[in-house]
Amino acid sequence: MxxxxxxxxxxxxxxxxxxxxxxxxxxxxxxxxxxxxxxxxxxxxxxxxxxxxxxxxxxxxxxxxxxxxxxxxxxxxxxxxxxxxxxxxxxxxxxLRVRTGPRDPELRRARSCYDHLAGDLAVKMYDRFVERKLLAGKSDSLRVTDEGRRFFAKAGIDTDALDNGRRPLCRPCLDWSERRTHLSGSLGAAVFRYLLDRGWAVAERKTRIVRFSPAGEQKARDWFSR
Amino acid sequence: MxxxxxxxxxxxxxxxxxxxxxxxxxxxxxxxxxxxxxxxxxxxxxxxxxxxxxxxxxxxxxxxxxxxxxxxxxxxxxxxxxxxxxxxxxxxxxxLRVRTGPRDPELRRARSCYDHLAGDLAVKMYDRFVERKLLAGKSDSLRVTDEGRRFFAKAGIDTDALDNGRRPLCRPCLDWSERRTHLSGSLGAAVFRYLLDRGWAVAERKTRIVRFSPAGEQKARDWFSR
DNA sequence: TTCATAGTTTGATGATTCCCGAAGTATGGC
DNA sequence: GCCATACTTCGGGAATCATCAAACTATGAA
CATH class of the missing domain: 1.10.10.10 (Winged helix-like DNA-binding domain superfamily/Winged helix DNA-binding domain)
Incomplete structure (x- = not known):
């Protein structure tokens, strides 16, 4: 055996x-x-x-x-x-189990992943950041470009300050629902906070679901798309 | 959670x-x-x-x-x-446990993996197929080249017919013993059957060990090496 | 040093699991 | 129809597990 x-x-x-x-x-x-x-x-x-x-x-x-x-x-x-x-x-x-709420699709769409954003929208955002060369480097050694630092500074996110902590500034994070990457690390967290502070989205308590208002989602997209 | x-x-x-x-x-x-x-x-x-x-x-x-x-x-x-x-x-x-039988090496050498061949020899065969450009493409999108189709046809394996099922024709399959890739998919199964039909190897009952006769192994190697 | 924070170890307990034997159900052969 | 084979379901007992609270250890800060 x-x-x-x-x-x-x-x-x-x-x-x-x-x-x-x-x-x-x-x-x-x-x-x-x-x-x-x-x-x-x-x-x-x-x-x-x-x-x-x-x-x-x-x-x-x-x-x-x-x-x-x-x-x-x-x-x-x-x-x-x-x-x-x-x-x-x-x-x-x-x-096969009796489970399937409206929760599942919502989770796939946008959810918190510890302290940053995950799901469909997060992946899109990540891709756009890379496309705009705000982030550069491969999975292991992802880093924020100078242009990226300027961009985030405009949003009040001081990447230099974030970088001092013991936590990595930015890391790619693999997404089960999308099988693609989104942004994690202290920058990921800061960006998430930025979205919440602005009232574009609300993190539902206890569930990880992140709910964007229609207007909020549009504004978020505008922000990271250019 | x-x-x-x-x-x-x-x-x-x-x-x-x-x-x-x-x-x-x-x-x-x-x-x-x-x-x-x-x-x-x-x-x-x-x-x-x-x-x-x-x-x-x-x-x-x-x-x-x-x-x-x-x-x-x-x-x-x-x-x-x-x-x-x-x-x-x-x-x-x-x-951490005390275990290692004589079975282990034999399993590493050649074993059945569901319905195709795995282990040392299977990995070598896969590598050779790629080297000879009978197979091409990256992990996700592995495909049989035209030359490959001709090669397999000579062995009586009709890749076009195999391709009709909803099962993928060929897929790379990661090998626990070798940490490298071998051929899976309906083509992998067909190739395995080819080896068995020819009497080059016998699948030991109840274990997953596949035993090649010395002559059989040589013939198999000759077949896939050129 | 002394305190606070981070993490490990140690029982204890309530729940779950593993697995069996015995009794029940379905299928084919005679 | 009747028996044998192949499997499923039921009930239960022993063993294991999951988890916690409390006590302990290690590390950095003041």
Missing amino acids: KEGPDISIVAALIGNPACANMLTALLAGSALTATELAHEAGLTLSTVSGYLSKLGRAGLVAIERQGRHRYFRLADRDVAIALEALMPVATRAGH | KEGPDISIVAALIGNPACANMLTALLAGSALTATELAHEAGLTLSTVSGYLSKLGRAGLVAIERQGRHRYFRLADRDVAIALEALMPVATRAGH
């Missing part, structure tokens, strides 16, 4: 909804701290910590120490691939 | 060692009856039956009735892909 590696020990970990949530959160690409993950999955710090050490021992996540912070991220690309590969099967599995 | 499909319900199923064993058994490609699977996993028929209905409801396995027999197989390729994708992560996770 024992042929090939034992899938089940890994799958069992992912099979825990809490772990699955944490992992999908990490699938976004950015490294998160234990406290952030606890918040993300709606669990106690102790619970999360326990799981993280398990996930670490199993080679699913890796730790990066920075002072008293520990940043967790997916151990490597294989893990991300495995998680992604489970998604198509899971959608069908889920469809 | 509910963003994206719920991976965990699928993963939890695979996370059960019994189910994992049954699924990996089915990964070999052939449909098996509940009794065979019970034997395979060392469980009672009642237990297996229970799991199978769960797996069926979750869209992981499908049933084919034939008289009083019910043949179970993996529901579709997505499931096979997901299972294969878990393997690389599992190998590392498994390193």
Whole structure:
């Protein structure tokens, strides 16, 4: 019976909804701290910590120490691939259950991804930023161009100040609904705040849905399209 | 928290060692009856039956009735892909356990992956096909060249006919043992059948091991190398 | 040093799961 | 019709798991 590696020990970990949530959160690409993950999955710090050490021992996540912070991220690309590969099967599995609200499409359209925007519109925005050369570089080494810095400064976003924190300024983040990239990192967060502050969109509490008013969406599009 | 499909319900199923064993058994490609699977996993028929209905409801396995027999197989390729994708992560996770039989090397060498060939030799074959420009294109859009169509036609494989199904003709499939790509899709299946029909290799029953005779391997290499 | 923050470890407990045996249902052969 | 085979459903007991609160450790800041 024992042929090939034992899938089940890994799958069992992912099979825990809490772990699955944490992992999908990490699938976004950015490294998160234990406290952030606890918040993300709606669990106690102790619970999360326990799981993280398990996930670490199993080679699913890796730790990066920075002072008293520990940043967790997916151990490597294989893990991300495995998680992604489970998604198509899971959608069908889920469809058999009595669940399907109007929520799903809304989530796909625009949602918060930890502290930045994800979904259809976020992807469009990201593409436009790249197209306008406000952002440059490949997935691993994305950076803000000088022109980008000027653009964001006009919106009151001081990229130099953001860049000082220990958090990366901008990172690409892979989107499950779109299978394409959107903007994460402290700049991603700042841009998200910009959209909210302006009243163009409202983040629905507890659900991650981000609701744009028709006028707000138009204004947002105008802003990032030129 | 509910963003994206719920991976965990699928993963939890695979996370059960019994189910994992049954699924990996089915990964070999052939449909098996509940009794065979019970034997395979060392469980009672009642237990297996229970799991199978769960797996069926979750869209992981499908049933084919034939008289009083019910043949179970993996529901579709997505499931096979997901299972294969878990393997690389599992190998590392498994390193903490004491395990490694003589089977392992044999599996790495050549094995069936759902309905096509995987492992060392399969990767070499794939590389050669690309080198000879019988296949072209990047991962997402792999296609058979005209020269490729002629080559396969000589082996009695009618690519045009294969292309009619709704299954993709050829797809690259990532290999857990090699970390490289081999050929999947209906062409991959046809090529596998070609090797077996010719008696160059035999698919060992119940395990996924594919055993090439020394002469058979040489002939296979000659075939795809030129 | 001393405090506050970040994270780990350690029980404890309530829920869930795993798996079986026994009894029930469907299908084909005689 | 009747039996054997192939499978499903039911009920239940032991084991495991998920999760928490509280106590502990480590790190940076004042």
